[in-house]
Amino acid sequence: xxxxxxxxxxxxxxxxxxxxxxxxxxxxxxxxxxxxxxxxxxxxxxxxxxxxxxxxxxxxxxxxxxxxxxxxxxxxxxxxxxxxxxxxxxxxxxxxxxxxxxxxxxxxxxxxxxxxxxxxxxxxxxxxxxxxxxxxxxxxxxxxxxxxxxxxxxxxxxxxxxxxxxxxxxxxxxxxxxxxxxxxxxxxxxxxxxxxxxxxxxxxxxxxxxxxxxxxxxxxxxxxxxxxxxxxxxxxxxxxxxxxxxxxxxxxxxxxxxxxxxxxxxxxxxxxxxxxxxxxxxxxxxxxxxxxxxxxxxxxxxxxxxxxxxxxxxxxxxxxxxxxxxxxxxxxxxxxxxx
Numbered sequence: 001x002x003x004x005x006x007x008x009x010x011x012x013x014x015x016x017x018x019x020x021x022x023x024x025x026x027x028x029x030x031x032x033x034x035x036x037x038x039x040x041x042x043x044x045x046x047x048x049x050x051x052x053x054x055x056x057x058x059x060x061x062x063x064x065x066x067x068x069x070x071x072x073x074x075x076x077x078x079x080x081x082x083x084x085x086x087x088x089x090x091x092x093x094x095x096x097x098x099x100x101x102x103x104x105x106x107x108x109x110x111x112x113x114x115x116x117x118x119x120x121x122x123x124x125x126x127x128x129x130x131x132x133x134x135x136x137x138x139x140x141x142x143x144x145x146x147x148x149x150x151x152x153x154x155x156x157x158x159x160x161x162x163x164x165x166x167x168x169x170x171x172x173x174x175x176x177x178x179x180x181x182x183x184x185x186x187x188x189x190x191x192x193x194x195x196x197x198x199x200x201x202x203x204x205x206x207x208x209x210x211x212x213x214x215x216x217x218x219x220x221x222x223x224x225x226x227x228x229x230x231x232x233x234x235x236x237x238x239x240x241x242x243x244x245x246x247x248x249x250x251x252x253x254x255x256x257x258x259x260x261x262x263x264x265x266x267x268x269x270x271x272x273x274x275x276x277x278x279x280x281x282x283x284x285x286x287x288x289x290x291x292x293x294x295x296x297x298x299x300x301x302x303x304x305x306x307x308x309x310x311x312x313x314x315x316x317x318x319x320x321x322x323x324x325x326x327x328x329x330x331x332x333x334x335x336x337x338x339x
Contacts, residue, residue: 039098040327041146046098048320056130058101058147060155062331065097092208098328106315107162116165118157126156170304177296184248184291185285187261191244192218192227192236192276199269218271218278231282241277248291 044052054205069077069089078090111117118126130153142148192214195203206214220312221238228234228319235245244258257274264270272279 002339003166015112016208036148043324043327045159045324045327046102047330049109049216049319049323050068053101056151057143057155059100060147060151060329061097061147062094065093065100069093076118077210094306094331102316102319102321103312104158104162107312108158109259109319110165110315111161114165114168116161116168118161118164122160122164123157124162126153129156133308138175164307166304170308173300173304173307175300175303177299179287179292182250182292182295182299184250184288184295185262185286186246186248186288186291187244187264187281188242188284189261189279190239191223191241191279192221192238193240194275195277195279213275214278218280222271222280224283225280231269231284235280236283244279248288248295250295271314275294 041055044054045058078088078093080089081087082089082092124169130149133152134149137147149230189272194214195205195212197203221234224233224234232246237243239245250264251262252259257276258272258279258281260272261270261281264281264282266286269280269282272281
């Protein structure tokens, strides 16, 4: 399994089309009005070892990121404050995207030394994606940012090449993961609260009568868990917390207070009474083959990512990076949702 780079994900996002515009920040750091983009459409936002990322290309990356986050969290997220210093999600995404642009260029710069290039089939895919994007994008949007076909093709080419380089240099990473290391058990559980909880998450103790009733119900459910052939339905109908309702876990994955549940054999149930509630755990399977295969792939991907990270940190440390602060500062994500 190969770890997919952010650039690979960008290809899908770009096909959704661009949206929004950039704003000039006022004295308080907030957007105040539209930018006259024509004066710097051809200027570099950042230069990495002599390779430029111009304004048009930067806007493709930024607007792709904007679409990604808005599709997941809505259009009102950009002023969400992340830290005590007042920095917003919009600023964080912008900085993250800046690093992603640098990443793609630095990785692509290794292509010649590594002897890696896109083959004819890969170039055809880039051309197809470029055509698809240009066919879906509105002319007014392209004109707004000065985006031409060559800009879109460059982004698709770079992201495809960066992914190919990643795949190539991580190809020989050790993929020998033992079944013991990756083994996944299929465990289900139900939980009864031993407290009251309000809408804000504040807890208060049960009365003595309520506690006795909860324990009686818990004992009855545990007795039923010993004989039921469908623990999941029993748990789903009665649990107060679905967080651990159905899960695949490896050794050491469960919180310490639940660690004993990993020792269950298939068909066995056990109860755990904790300060945070009363739990019944049930082992569906001691070894889930599909989940174990997926876990192996995840562990291999992590090894590949760690190996590549070492290389990238070396490449980045050797790169000369020059930022055009004047342009980068006025580029935004259209935080107010205006056009």
